[in-house]
Amino acid sequence: MKSEKITSLSGGHEGKQRRSYDDACGAAHALDLVGERWALLVMRELFWGPKRFSDIRAGLPGISANVLTQRLEGLEEAGIVTRRKLPPPASMQVYELTEWGRESEPIFQALGRWAVRSPKHDPSMPLSTSSFLLSLRTMIDAKRAKGLKARIGLCLAEETFMAVLEGGEITIKPGPLKKPDLTLTGEARMLAGAVYGGQLAALEAGGQISVEGDKALAERFVTLFPLPAKAG
Amino acid sequence: MKSEKITSLSGGHEGKQRRSYDDACGAAHALDLVGERWALLVMRELFWGPKRFSDIRAGLPGISANVLTQRLEGLEEAGIVTRRKLPPPASMQVYELTEWGRESEPIFQALGRWAVRSPKHDPSMPLSTSSFLLSLRTMIDAKRAKGLKARIGLCLAEETFMAVLEGGEITIKPGPLKKPDLTLTGEARMLAGAVYGGQLAALEAGGQISVEGDKALAERFVTLFPLPAKAG
């Protein structure tokens, strides 16, 4: 009878045992931490600030409540997510990434850069706000963006973000931006169509997105995110 | 009755249906492709050249034959792995990564760099040859290695690899190296102890690894791979 390959990652704590790869390889350990179904996507939804249970769920069509509960517990146990109760007036619970959790961004970038080259990738599926913002930071071409300095407001589904272009990088924070050079408004999928599908003019004409401010900047902005060639 | 969220990724082909996240996000698509248990680790085992079924299994303690068969089928279907039959004399089947499959290396690097900072990472577990080689390319500090040019033979568990240090990078290929500056021999876990645990001298003295050639180079080599600080 062989040993059961069930190593407790919870350190003595009498909670449920987790399946482990029992492998010293860093990548294998990463999968022990975030390799379960939905785990990485839950983290993705938390990248741009704390969220409530239901708001996380809204960005993850298909996840069920019990699975989200389990993933949040697991991520909290691993030190990737913390849960916080806002002070009494609002008195509600939110989840947010720890600092280390936020430092997982390169994982998403590597996954995204590689997978969009898949012959099977279908960009017409639903896209959450969080995914879209992450994709901008993933796909920006530093060479093309170098020398461009701009402050851009992004309004997606009732949420507002400030994007700052500088030194070939784009940084994004939640919240409104004062006196932006440009404001883009629309659903994530539509803005993705403008940025990745070259449909800026058509989508604006069709009213699916709105472009306020420096139109020339908008035209240039959407050229900064080239998609890599498909594999195969 | 809701739709079943079972989207065929196999395009009309009447094979098994796969569970999909139905999400345009690149990272989500990556998980559709390689998010199943063991999939990434199977890829890891194929990074340094074609392997047979049993050799893959040897690097993955805990995987069962039927699961490995399923993963290889899935990876082949996704265009990540191909199966090839060697010509009649040897007449056996091997699996290898496609070019696109090999380009997934940054995913392993991002996962590894992030996860070794986990408070729960235990480097004393088994380590496959493939993992160790991948870790060298992941952890090398370009600044420290810059200006160092060397050819190093690595002999791990009956397999030989050639590592070439140049321009702050290390490239690794299977096969023996003619007239290396240095040859390191030992099990992956022991060599890892030398490189990451600062145990070069002790392990050599204990006979667990052997160092042939330029000893000063060996001393310097093991300082090129600093581990990042733990999180939390």
Added chain:
DNA sequence: CTGTATCCGTGTTGATACTG
């Protein structure tokens, strides 16, 4: 010897309904 297929016990996942 190298894989593949099938059976089976168990654990994980997900849809629905339900509770504080």
Added chain:
DNA sequence: CAGTATCAACACGGATACAG
């Protein structure tokens, strides 16, 4: 809104049997 309970379907891992 934020989860819990329940149950059915599926995936996993072990064993074994089979095919080239």
